Amino acid sequence: MLENILFGTYTKKTSQGIYAGVLDTTEKTLTNTGLVAKTANPTYLALSAKNRLYSVAKADDEGGVAAWQLNAAQTSATPLNMVVAPGTPPAYVAVDEARQLVYSANYHTGAATVLKIEADGGLTLADEHIHTGNGPRPEQDGSHIHYTDLTPDKRLVAIDLGSDTVYVYNVSDAGKLSRQSQLELAAGFGPRHLVFAPDGKHAFLAGELSSQVATLTYDAATGTLAQTHTIATVPTDYTDHNGAAAIRLSRDGHYLYVSNRGYNSLAVFKVNDDASLTLIQQISTEGDFPRDFDLDPTEAFVVVVNQNTNNATLYDRDLTTGQLTLRQKDITVPEGVSVLFTK
Numbered sequence: 001m002l003e004n005i006l007f008g009t010y011t012k013k014t015s016q017g018i019y020a021g022v023l024d025t026t027e028k029t030l031t032n033t034g035l036v037a038k039t040a041n042p043t044y045l046a047l048s049a050k051n052r053l054y055s056v057a058k059a060d061d062e063g064g065v066a067a068w069q070l071n072a073a074q075t076s077a078t079p080l081n082m083v084v085a086p087g088t089p090p091a092y093v094a095v096d097e098a099r100q101l102v103y104s105a106n107y108h109t110g111a112a113t114v115l116k117i118e119a120d121g122g123l124t125l126a127d128e129h130i131h132t133g134n135g136p137r138p139e140q141d142g143s144h145i146h147y148t149d150l151t152p153d154k155r156l157v158a159i160d161l162g163s164d165t166v167y168v169y170n171v172s173d174a175g176k177l178s179r180q181s182q183l184e185l186a187a188g189f190g191p192r193h194l195v196f197a198p199d200g201k202h203a204f205l206a207g208e209l210s211s212q213v214a215t216l217t218y219d220a221a222t223g224t225l226a227q228t229h230t231i232a233t234v235p236t237d238y239t240d241h242n243g244a245a246a247i248r249l250s251r252d253g254h255y256l257y258v259s260n261r262g263y264n265s266l267a268v269f270k271v272n273d274d275a276s277l278t279l280i281q282q283i284s285t286e287g288d289f290p291r292d293f294d295l296d297p298t299e300a301f302v303v304v305v306n307q308n309t310n311n312a313t314l315y316d317r318d319l320t321t322g323q324l325t326l327r328q329k330d331i332t333v334p335e336g337v338s339v340l341f342t343k
Helices: none
Strands: 002-009 017-024 029-038 045-047 052-059 062-070 077-086 092-096 101-106 111-117 123-130 145-150 156-160 165-171 177-184 191-196 202-207 212-219 224-232 243-249 255-261 265-271 277-284 290-295 301-306 311-317 324-332 336-341
Touching: 002 029, 002 045, 002 052, 017 301, 029 077, 029 311, 029 324, 045 092, 045 336, 052 077, 052 092, 062 101, 062 111, 077 123, 092 145, 101 156, 111 145, 111 165, 123 177, 145 191, 156 191, 165 191, 165 224, 177 224, 191 212, 191 243, 202 243, 212 243, 224 277, 255 290, 265 290, 277 324, 301 336, 311 336
Parallel strands: 243 290, 290 336
Antiparallel strands: 002 017, 002 336, 017 029, 045 052, 052 062, 062 077, 092 101, 101 111, 101 145, 111 123, 145 156, 156 165, 165 177, 191 202, 202 212, 212 224, 243 255, 255 265, 265 277, 290 301, 301 311, 311 324
16 A cells, blocks of 8 residues: 655755655655755645645745645645745644634744635635743743644633643634633743643643643543643653654553654553653654654554654554564655655
8 A cells, every 4th residue: 555645844955945855655665756845944734635735835035835736646735825034934824614713823933823724725814813932941932832732522622832731722623712711831941842642531741841741631521731740751861852753642642652853763652541641752854853753554553754854764663562673774854844644
C-alpha cells in the first residue's frame, strides 16, 4: 500500500516549499517524490476533506495562512488565496471541518486567529484574539501562542508558551471566539502542543521549555482543564539544551510519543490506567532538531523530520508494545518542520 505524505519546511537555505513523499508499507520504504508547491516558509500544514491544503504563509514582510487546491495525486498544488498581515507567519494551522474554519497560532504576536473557508476553498478573516503575558525563562518575554486546535467537543484550545497558560474558547458557527476557561501551569513549563486521549477526558501536554509532559483532565461540562501528572522527556542526567516539540498518541490511547530537539530522540511512553505515563524507550532520530513526526494511518510506521540535518527517518512501530525500530534514515527533506499523512 502506498501512503502519501506532505512535508512542511522552512525555506531559509535550500528548501523551496512544500514537498511530497510516499511511504510504501509493503516494501517498508519512504521516498521524497519532489516539490508540490514553491512557497516561502510553509512550516505547518493542514488538509481539508475536499483536498484543500492550508499552510503557514510568508509574503515579503507579512505572514498568515495560504489556501491551496491539491490535485488528485497530491503531487501539485494550485494557489487559491492567502490571508496575511504585517509581521511574522504563524506556527500552527488546523482545520475545523464541521464549521468550515481554519485556526492559526502566531508565536510572535500572541494571536489566535480564525479564518472562514469560503465556497471556493479560499480564506477570509473571521476573528482574532491577541494574548498577553510572560514567564521566567528568556524565551517567555511575551505571549507566544504555539497551538490552536479542537477539543473532542469542538471547543478551541490555544496554548501560550510565553505565559505558561492553556486557554479554552467556545467557537460560534461564524468563527467568533469567547473564552471559556484557562489553565495556569508551573512557571517555566513552556507549553507547546497538546493531544487528547480517545476517552475525551484526558489530554497530554508537551512542555517545550521544561522538557516535560503533563497529563491533564478535561471536563466537557465546564470546558476546563486540570493537571494531574508530570514526567520528563529526557534523562535526568542530560544537561545540554533541549526543547520538547511534537506530541502524538496512538489511536488506542496506549502509547504516547514526544520528539526532543537537542537530545534528538523520540521518547516513547506507556499510558497507565490513571493516564500517568511510564517511559519505555528513547530512540535516536538519526538527525538534528526533530521538530515534528507522525504515525502513519496503519500505525505500523513513524516518520520524523530533522530540520537541521535535512533528513527524514522511518521507523517500524510494534503495534503491541508501542516501541520503535529504525527502518530507514537519511531520506532527503530540506529544512523539514512538519509531517502530514494525507492518505
